[in-house]
Amino acid sequence: MQRETASRIGSVxxxxxxxxxxxxxxxxxxxxxxxARKMEERLVDVPMAITxxxxxxxxxxxxxxxxxxxxxxPGLTFSNLQGEQLPAPVIRGVAPIDIFGENNVGIFIxxxxxxxxxGLNFSxxxxxxxxxxKGPQAALYGRNSFSGAINYVTEKPTDQFKAKxxxxxxxxxxxxxxxxxxGPLVEGTLKGRLAVNYDKYDGAYENQYSGIGRGADxxxxxx
Numbered sequence: 001m002q003r004e005t006a007s008r009i010g011s012v013x014x015x016x017x018x019x020x021x022x023x024x025x026x027x028x029x030x031x032x033x034x035x036a037r038k039m040e041e042r043l044v045d046v047p048m049a050i051t052x053x054x055x056x057x058x059x060x061x062x063x064x065x066x067x068x069x070x071x072x073x074p075g076l077t078f079s080n081l082q083g084e085q086l087p088a089p090v091i092r093g094v095a096p097i098d099i100f101g102e103n104n105v106g107i108f109i110x111x112x113x114x115x116x117x118x119g120l121n122f123s124x125x126x127x128x129x130x131x132x133x134k135g136p137q138a139a140l141y142g143r144n145s146f147s148g149a150i151n152y153v154t155e156k157p158t159d160q161f162k163a164k165x166x167x168x169x170x171x172x173x174x175x176x177x178x179x180x181x182x183g184p185l186v187e188g189t190l191k192g193r194l195a196v197n198y199d200k201y202d203g204a205y206e207n208q209y210s211g212i213g214r215g216a217d218x219x220x221x222x223x
Contacts, residue, residue, distance in 0.1 A: 036133045049134040066121045073132045087120040094147035106145035109152045126180045126195035129153040157182040157193040173202030199223040
């Protein structure tokens with residue numbers, strides 16, 4: 001009798017666990033829309049190797065520069081020589097032959113090509129999405145995109161008022177603040193968005209040169 005009772009209790013427990021598993025809602029997979037082929041498509045439908053980062057990814061991973069984009073993208077490396085003057089993004093090892101010449105990776109902001117090399121490593125502010133398109137992309141993005149392209153998509157204004165503020169304070173004079181605000185300017189007719197960023201760092205390396213500036217910190221920046 002005791003064995004039969006235990007068997008019934010065990011059956012009820014298994015049945016309860018099965019029903020609980022069936023009633024658990026399925027985890028929804030976020031649908032990412034990209035514009036890698038210059039039209040809106042679902043990422044899963046695009047027949048290209050693309051790494052897409054949404055605004056949530058950018059915030060969670062602390063992406064603030066092209067260095068951070070490369071750190072979160074397989075196959076993308078980035079080196080920045082001569083104090084922001086010779087930035088060189090490299091996709092799948094296809095590096096530029098002439099270090100002073102043009103890069104093999106095109107950088108675009110909302111589809112507009114960034115021609116100046118000294119401005120490639122700009123601060124990532126108010127971004128909706130970052131797309132890294134790998135492989136030869138010269139047919140879509142031009143001759144400077146032989147090994148791929150990086151497309152930054154900025155946040156667009158909406159019909160609802162939105163604002164965001166970020167402040168970062170750290171050692172060695174690190175200070176960063178970013179403010180973005182957007183919404184309707186004329187109801188139903190005009191809407192706009194404004195983003196402002198200030199980023200400063202004094203550097204953490206001591207100048208060992210015996211002349212002017214000895215002992216001062218180097219390696220800093222101010223954007």
